[in-house]
Amino acid sequence: QVQLVESGGGLVQAGGSLRLSCAASGRTFSSYAMSWFRQAPGKEREFVAAIDWSGGNVASASSLEGRFTISRDNAKNTVYLQMNSLKPEDTAVYYCAADQSAWGSRTIYDYDYWGQGTQVTVSS
Numbered sequence: 130q131v132q133l134v135e136s137g138g139g140l141v142q143a144g145g146s147l148r149l150s151c152a153a154s155g156r157t158f159s160s161y162a163m164s165w166f167r168q169a170p171g172k173e174r175e176f177v178a179a180i181d182w183s184g185g186n187v188a189s190a191s192s193l194e195g196r197f198t199i200s201r202d203n204a205k206n207t208v209y210l211q212m213n214s215l216k217p218e219d220t221a222v223y224y225c226a227a228d229q230s231a232w233g234s235r236t237i238y239d240y241d242y243w244g245q246g247t248q249v250t251v252s253s
Contacts, residue, residue: 131155131242133225134211146184147252149210151225151244156205159183162232164240165199165210167221167249174224176235178210188233213250222246
């Protein structure tokens with residue numbers, strides 16, 4: 130069992146930056162690949178970025194144009210999402226998710242655990 134708690138969301142002006150954190154409970158964090166997804170009002174949840182168990186492999190949605198970076202610290206049981214050059218269209222609830230069997234899936238049904246989400250609002 131893994132519990133995930135996101136933090137770091139908030140209101141930011143366009144062009145600004147935020148760093149989201151996702152803290153995981155339990156002693157098996159390093160056995161889970163981690164991802165970030167987001168969901169804007171009226172839209173489906175979409176893939177943002179993924180990182181494998183050790184942090185050696187990462188992937189992100191091409192639509193983000195390299196503005197977001199995922200990382201993890203297994204000693205702290207935490208995965209991060211650094212978001213730069215934020216745009217109003219980045220406004221969404223951001224979720225972290227854990228997958229024990231594979232990494233990098235863009236399908237929400239492949240994930241074993243989800244956090245409750247953190248709101249990011251980007252003003253123009």
